[in-house]
Amino acid sequence: MIKYFHFARISFGDHLKNRLRAFTRFLIFMLLAWVMIQMWRVIYANGHTPDGISLTDMSWYIGLSQLMVFLSPRIFVTIDDDVRSGNIGYFLNRPMPYLWMRFSEGFGALCGNILIYFIFGIPFLYLLIGNVPDCGTSVLLPIMALLLSASVLHLLFQIGCGLSTFWTNDAVFIYHSYQKVMILLGGMYAPISLYPDFFFPQILKFLPFAAMVGNNAGFLLPNTGDSFIELFLLQLFWIAIIVVALSGLYQICLKKVEVNGG
Amino acid sequence: MVANLRFFWALLGMTFKSATSQRGAMLVRAFFSVITHSIYIPVWTVVFSISPDISGWTMQHAFFAYGLSISCWGIVSLLAFGLRTIPEQIDHGEFDSYLTLPRPVLLSAAISSSKNTGLGELLFGTGLIIFCGVHFGMSLVFVPLFLVMGSVVFASGVLLFATFGFWLKQYFASAEEIYFNFSLMASRPAPVFSGVFKVIALTAIPVSLMSHVPIEFVFTHHFPLLGFAILGTLAYAVMAISFFKIGLRHYESGSRFGVRG
Numbered sequence: 001m002i003k004y005f006h007f008a009r010i011s012f013g014d015h016l017k018n019r020l021r022a023f024t025r026f027l028i029f030m031l032l033a034w035v036m037i038q039m040w041r042v043i044y045a046n047g048h049t050p051d052g053i054s055l056t057d058m059s060w061y062i063g064l065s066q067l068m069v070f071l072s073p074r075i076f077v078t079i080d081d082d083v084r085s086g087n088i089g090y091f092l093n094r095p096m097p098y099l100w101m102r103f104s105e106g107f108g109a110l111c112g113n114i115l116i117y118f119i120f121g122i123p124f125l126y127l128l129i130g131n132v133p134d135c136g137t138s139v140l141l142p143i144m145a146l147l148l149s150a151s152v153l154h155l156l157f158q159i160g161c162g163l164s165t166f167w168t169n170d171a172v173f174i175y176h177s178y179q180k181v182m183i184l185l186g187g188m189y190a191p192i193s194l195y196p197d198f199f200f201p202q203i204l205k206f207l208p209f210a211a212m213v214g215n216n217a218g219f220l221l222p223n224t225g226d227s228f229i230e231l232f233l234l235q236l237f238w239i240a241i242i243v244v245a246l247s248g249l250y251q252i253c254l255k256k257v258e259v260n261g262g
Numbered sequence: 263m264v265a266n267l268r269f270f271w272a273l274l275g276m277t278f279k280s281a282t283s284q285r286g287a288m289l290v291r292a293f294f295s296v297i298t299h300s301i302y303i304p305v306w307t308v309v310f311s312i313s314p315d316i317s318g319w320t321m322q323h324a325f326f327a328y329g330l331s332i333s334c335w336g337i338v339s340l341l342a343f344g345l346r347t348i349p350e351q352i353d354h355g356e357f358d359s360y361l362t363l364p365r366p367v368l369l370s371a372a373i374s375s376s377k378n379t380g381l382g383e384l385l386f387g388t389g390l391i392i393f394c395g396v397h398f399g400m401s402l403v404f405v406p407l408f409l410v411m412g413s414v415v416f417a418s419g420v421l422l423f424a425t426f427g428f429w430l431k432q433y434f435a436s437a438e439e440i441y442f443n444f445s446l447m448a449s450r451p452a453p454v455f456s457g458v459f460k461v462i463a464l465t466a467i468p469v470s471l472m473s474h475v476p477i478e479f480v481f482t483h484h485f486p487l488l489g490f491a492i493l494g495t496l497a498y499a500v501m502a503i504s505f506f507k508i509g510l511r512h513y514e515s516g517s518r519f520g521v522r523g
Contacts, residue, residue, distance in 0.1 A: 024436035028443050035447065038454045039316060048313035077435055172438075173291060173379050177298040184305050196311045199304070 003096055004104040011108030015073065022116055029070045029117070030124060036062045036189065037128060050194050052222055056131045058191075063125040064143060064217040065188045067117055069179075071151040072158060073109035075102060079162025080171035088257065099159065099250040106155045114151070118144060133220045142228045146216035149235045153212050156242040163246070166253045187214030191221060208238040269365050273373045274341065280376070288378040295382025296389075302328055302449075317453035322398035324451065325390050326480070327473040331448035333387025334412035334472060338420065339380030341413075342372040345420045346441055349427030349434035357513055368506055372417075401480055404488070411495045412448075412472040418495075418502035419444050419467065425502070428509035448472040468498055 016022070037059045044055045053061075079102055082088040091098045122140065126132065133139055161175040168174055183189065186209035195201040204210055205226075211234050218224050219231065282288060306324045314320070338345065348371060351357055360370040388409075395402040423440045427433045444467060452474035455463045463470040475491040478484070 018432065020430055020433065021436050025439065028439055031447075032443065034459070035450050035454055038456075038459075039451060042317050042451070042453050043313040046313065046315070046317060050312055074435055074439070077438075168291075169287075170291070170379070173295070173298075176442075177294065180298050180301040180305075184301050184308075189305055190308050190312060194312050195308055199308070 004100060007101055007104040008108030008111070011105040012112050013108075015109040015112035016115070022112075025070055025113075026116065026120065029066060029121065033063045033066045033125065034128060036066060050191075053191070053194075054134055056129060057134050057221055059129040060125065060133045060220055061191055061217045062189075063129065064147070064220075065186075065213050067121050067125070068147050068150055068154070068213055068216065069182075069188075070121075071110060071113045071117055071147060072154045073106055073113065074158070075106040075109075075155060076158040076162035076171045076175050078102065078105075079159065080165045083162075083165040083171075084169065092254075092257065097250070099163075099246060102162070103155065103159060106159070107152070110151050110155060114148060135220060135222070139220045143216055143219050146219065146228070146231055146235070149232065149239070150212045150216050153208060153235060153239050153242065156239065156246060157208075157212075160242070160246055160249065163249055163253050166256045182209045182213060185209035186212055187218070191218050193218070193221070193224065206234065208242070211235045211238050266366060266369065270369060270373065273370070277341075277373055277376045282378075284378070288381060291379045292382035292385065295379045296386045299328075299332055299383065299386045316451045319451040319453050322394055322400060323477055324449070325398075326394045326400060326477055327451075328449040329387045329390030329394065330408055330412050330473045330476060331387075331416075331445050331469075332383050333391065333409055334416045334448075335445045336380040336383030336385075336387055337409065337413040338417050339377040339383060341376065341380075342417055343377040343380070344370075344372045344374040345417055345424060346377075346438065347375065347434070348421070348424035349430075349437045352427045352513065353431060353434060357510075361513075367510060368421075368503065372421075404476070404479065408476040411476070411491060414495050414499050415468055415471045416445065416448075418499040421506055422498075422502040425506045425509040428512045444469065448474075452477065464494065468494060471495055471498070 040058050040062060041055065044058070049055075050058070082091065082098075088098060091101065094101070122144075157178060158175065161178055162171045164174045165171045185204055185207055187195070187204070192201045192204050192210055192214045195204065205215060211231070215226060215231050215234070219226065219228070303325070306321060306328075309316075310321050310324070344351075351371065357367070357371065360367045360374075363370050391402065391405055394400045395405075420441050423444075424437055427437060447463070447467065448469040450469075452470065455470065455474070460470070463474070471491050471494050475487060479488050479491070
């Protein structure tokens with residue numbers, strides 16, 4: 001396990017050292033959060049207030065949903081590059097599985113992002129929204145914990161997208177598809193509880209997309225009836241499923257690797 | 263100028279020939295691209311089921327804006343994908359080969375590659391625009407002009423942000439994220455952009471010129487507005503190209519040794 005720890009540690013340091021990358025991503029997060037929160041402000045100003053959800057809570061919901069997407073590094077780009085350039089051949093010689101090496105690197109960078117976004121992102125949201133959630137600041141702590149495990153799940157999905165390069169030769173295109181499914185089924189633009197009945201919101205909340213986005217941010221909304229333990233266990237369940245699926249996928253991918261040259 | 267244009271068409275033809283040589287892959291990607299982008303339809307259906315309009319911005323505006331922005335993304339991916347890879351090419355020292363060519367470096371770098379998902383994006387975007395015309399009765403007369411304008415704005419935005427790669431190392435991942443969100447912003451409701459952000463959306467990141475202004479023109483037929491948008495598009499393109507030329511002077515050759523580990 002210690003080798004994975006060192007990979008994560010080095011990646012953590014490297015991620016924090018690249019200030020430009022961190023700054024650019026944070027700038028994009030601020031812009032997207034601002035646009036989405038502003039959209040809901042306009043909706044509320046027009047009198048279309050969803051039942052029982054204040055503008056403050058809705059703004060926090062949207063802001064935290066956006067924040068989740070930015071916590072994980074774009075690890076699928078690295079895997080895509082490794083596969084297409086053939087560099088994966090160099091990594092397969094190492095005494096550790098490529099899959100978990102990249103995961104530990106991603107987790108290290110994720111910890112770096114956690115530091116940045118929890119220290120600067122949440123105060124930014126507070127300044128933008130102008131108020132703490134209606135149920136107080138204490139609700140933010142369990143949400144932050146849920147966001148961390150949600151980001152691990154997101155990271156695993158990204159690795160899955162990255163491995164798809166073996167067949168599609170383009171992980172970016174697969175990631176964009178996954179991202180759009182997450183926007184819809186995860187409830188990034190609106191809480192799942194507000195979805196029309198034909199979307200079956202009661203089923204959507206058990207899917208991995210809601211476990212990553214809507215359920216966590218939705219923890220601050222009134223009348224959701226979810227407990228922290230339930231949401232956390234749901235995330236663990238999906239993490240376990242995806243880990244098993246990724247391990248199987250990785251074995252299939254290894255059979256597709258063709259190393260040429262000397 | 264004529265020689266450059268001839269070179270442009272020849273290069274475009276070669277790039278297309280190369281992209282369409284894998285017809286199966288192109289069609290599969292185009293199909294999945296259409297499916298992927300279709301997801302935005304239920305997304306906006308959800309938002310407008312909660313609020314029938316956003317300060318006058320309705321489902322038809324949202325679909326038209328998304329159609330325009332995704333078509334422009336598709337056009338740029340098909341015709342000038344090289345623009346998006348400029349930071350990567352700079353980092354890998356791949357500009358050396360363009361510098362040896364007797365034609366404009368930018369033209370060679372921009373049209374040297376094409377992304378075949380662009381076909382699906384263009385098909386989906388134009389399909390959505392035509393749907394708006396048929397279903398909502400929106401005028402489609404100026405759509406070709408909007409697509410050209412939007413593509414120029416988007417290509418110029420990509421070029422502008424990509425040019426920072428001449429000064430910043432390992433910038434391509436950040437750049438790709440900027441391009442994606444540039445296009446995404448263009449599909450956001452226009453009433454959301456107010457105050458200082460309206461100014462930004464018309465100048466530094468002119469997403470409004472891609473979708474908001476054309477949509478306003480469709481409903482108002484206010485020709486000075488269209489004139490302003492065309493002038494803004496041209497000014498932005500000139501600024502992006504000038505910035506690229508400044509950046510190119512800072513290019514250091516990629517003649518370096520590589521280390522693999």
